[in-house]
Amino acid sequence: MRIRVSRRHFLSTAVGAGAGLASVARGRCFGIASRSPAVLPQGHLDCVLVDLADGCRLRESLAGYEAALSRTHCRFLRAVPRQMPPAPVVIVPGCAGLAPDVAEIFRSSAEAGALVLVESGAAYAELPEFEAHRVALDLHFGLKLEAPVDLWSDGRGEESALARHAEGRRAEAGRSHVPYVDYNWPIAAKVRDFSRIVPLCNVVWAALNGEPIGWAQGRPMAARQSFGRGKLVFLGSPLGPALRYGDREAERWLNALLV
Amino acid sequence: MKKSIGDNMIPKGWSFEQGLELVKKAGYDGIELWLGDVPWFQMSTTDSEIRELRRKVERAGLVVSNVSTGLHWETPVSSRDPKVRDRAIGIVERQIEAAQILGTDAILVVVGLVTAEVPYNEVYQRSVEAMQKLGPTAGNAGVKIGCENCNSEQRFLLSPREFWTFLNDVNSPHVGLHLDVGNIHDTGFAEQWIEIHGPRITRIHVKDVNKQRGRCGDQSVYTNLFLGDNNWPAIRAALDKVGYNGWLVAEMELRYRYALDQQFYDTAAAMDRLISGKL
Numbered sequence: 001m002r003i004r005v006s007r008r009h010f011l012s013t014a015v016g017a018g019a020g021l022a023s024v025a026r027g028r029c030f031g032i033a034s035r036s037p038a039v040l041p042q043g044h045l046d047c048v049l050v051d052l053a054d055g056c057r058l059r060e061s062l063a064g065y066e067a068a069l070s071r072t073h074c075r076f077l078r079a080v081p082r083q084m085p086p087a088p089v090v091i092v093p094g095c096a097g098l099a100p101d102v103a104e105i106f107r108s109s110a111e112a113g114a115l116v117l118v119e120s121g122a123a124y125a126e127l128p129e130f131e132a133h134r135v136a137l138d139l140h141f142g143l144k145l146e147a148p149v150d151l152w153s154d155g156r157g158e159e160s161a162l163a164r165h166a167e168g169r170r171a172e173a174g175r176s177h178v179p180y181v182d183y184n185w186p187i188a189a190k191v192r193d194f195s196r197i198v199p200l201c202n203v204v205w206a207a208l209n210g211e212p213i214g215w216a217q218g219r220p221m222a223a224r225q226s227f228g229r230g231k232l233v234f235l236g237s238p239l240g241p242a243l244r245y246g247d248r249e250a251e252r253w254l255n256a257l258l259v
Numbered sequence: 260m261k262k263s264i265g266d267n268m269i270p271k272g273w274s275f276e277q278g279l280e281l282v283k284k285a286g287y288d289g290i291e292l293w294l295g296d297v298p299w300f301q302m303s304t305t306d307s308e309i310r311e312l313r314r315k316v317e318r319a320g321l322v323v324s325n326v327s328t329g330l331h332w333e334t335p336v337s338s339r340d341p342k343v344r345d346r347a348i349g350i351v352e353r354q355i356e357a358a359q360i361l362g363t364d365a366i367l368v369v370v371g372l373v374t375a376e377v378p379y380n381e382v383y384q385r386s387v388e389a390m391q392k393l394g395p396t397a398g399n400a401g402v403k404i405g406c407e408n409c410n411s412e413q414r415f416l417l418s419p420r421e422f423w424t425f426l427n428d429v430n431s432p433h434v435g436l437h438l439d440v441g442n443i444h445d446t447g448f449a450e451q452w453i454e455i456h457g458p459r460i461t462r463i464h465v466k467d468v469n470k471q472r473g474r475c476g477d478q479s480v481y482t483n484l485f486l487g488d489n490n491w492p493a494i495r496a497a498l499d500k501v502g503y504n505g506w507l508v509a510e511m512e513l514r515y516r517y518a519l520d521q522q523f524y525d526t527a528a529a530m531d532r533l534i535s536g537k538l
Contacts, residue, residue: 245380
């Protein structure tokens with residue numbers, strides 16, 4: 001609760017755009033990506049959902065967050081990064097391409113008191129794009145990423161379904177993979193994995209003012225990190241698709257983050 | 260009703276022309292062309308090469324009944340990877356283009372693939388969205404997309420009512436059901452699928468199934484017509500009831516070990532009996 005008040009205080013004092021505005025309905029998206037802050041409807045924003053356009057590698061993740069936010073009481077705006085108004089929560093779904101000035105916008109938002117959620121979609125990018133993503137997150141946020149991991153590389157994914165079809169093998173034979181990512185913050189939650197993760201390197205988290213908050217198959221792939229008055233939350237496993245396809249734990253986790 | 264058989268049944272090492280000759284001689288009216296499954300019809304096959312395939316089919320006294328593909332087992336429209344989904348859509352678009360060139364009005368698509376990795380809810384929504392996107396393309400080309408019921412292999416749309424709901428959600432007159440009466444196994448009864456879907460059926464694959472066997476190793480559940488557990492008199496009656504007068508397309512998984520061409524003759528004779536209704 002304290003976090004929520006703090007973020008709202010940030011919003012009302014940092015920029016005039018959010019202050020003294022007319023009351024608006026909750027659970028409603030106010031904008032489209034190209035709309036500038038100057039023509040935004042007058043009202044208090046709880047969240048900005050960032051559309052990175054080509055930099056978003058998983059459009060269905062963006063759609064998932066949008067759908068989930070629409071089901072909450074959250075007043076949110078979908079915006080492109082260079083035109084995003086201040087808000088206590090900034091969500092960046094499916095992030096792969098991250099231009100330096102855009103990364104600085106996110107960092108400045110966090111330092112000013114926002115909670116910035118960067119969800120990596122780079123596991124679905126080509127290698128050069130992933131490498132640029134890794135460098136950008138290190139340079140601007142100090143996050144050290146490992147190479148993407150295919151959680152289903154033991155051969156029980158789509159390719160093996162084909163093989164099973166061709167060979168006539170029973171699909172159920174020898175299955176042992178547990179298809180969940182475990183979070184311990186802001187609440188404990190078990191969310192379906194999305195096949196590939198971007199794990200975090202083992203680092204001295206205290207030195208980074210952060211700690212891991214999520215694991216997949218024993219690997220840390222989500223973390224939170226303090227920046228100035230706010231924080232950065234990094235997800236190395238896409239959560240948006242789970243929101244889109246009705247994973248109740250994913251929705252509970254997001255709601256807890258928004259409070 | 261007219262009889263057809265897939266070009267992927269043509270024995271390995273035979274040319275397309277040799278296969279067409281056999282198909283005609285065995286008494287079929289048409290041939291089903293499988294994109295990606297045979298050397299003469301690949302994604303890289305050009306429009307002019309497809310026109311040449313049509314000429315060969317027509318010279319043999321046949322027509323193309325429909326364009327099918329097995330490529331979506333490897334590249335499903337329900338994949339989590341957007342790049343794979345794009346490729347899957349491209350395959351369907353190529354099928355539609357090829358169908359136009361080949362002078363047929365139906366294609367077969369295996370629309371989604373539920374796996375331990377990619378769960379049902381995801382597969383359903385992506386499949387609906389893909390078909391909603393492709394429906395108008397098919398309509399503009401005068402082609403119908405027949406989504407095949409591969410019940411056990413897809414683990415998707417397992418009952419006729421579920422399939423009905425799926426087609427309602429797609430909501431396109433250009434997207435229907437390519438019914439395979441052998442694929443239903445012991446999850447239902449082909450005659451009920453026919454009755455429920457009636458005019459939404461674009462084509463029908465025929466083969467028989469040993470419902471009690473189950474897949475195990477390289478053992479097939481499928482067998483030749485009248486050797487398995489399908490209730491063929493009921494299937495024939497259901498076809499009458501819904502007024503189906505389109506193509507029956509033979510799709511035999513189990514191949515003859517010797518006298519490979521004999522299967523074409525035997526299957527054609529069985530299909531004649533089915534069409535005649537003398538069962």
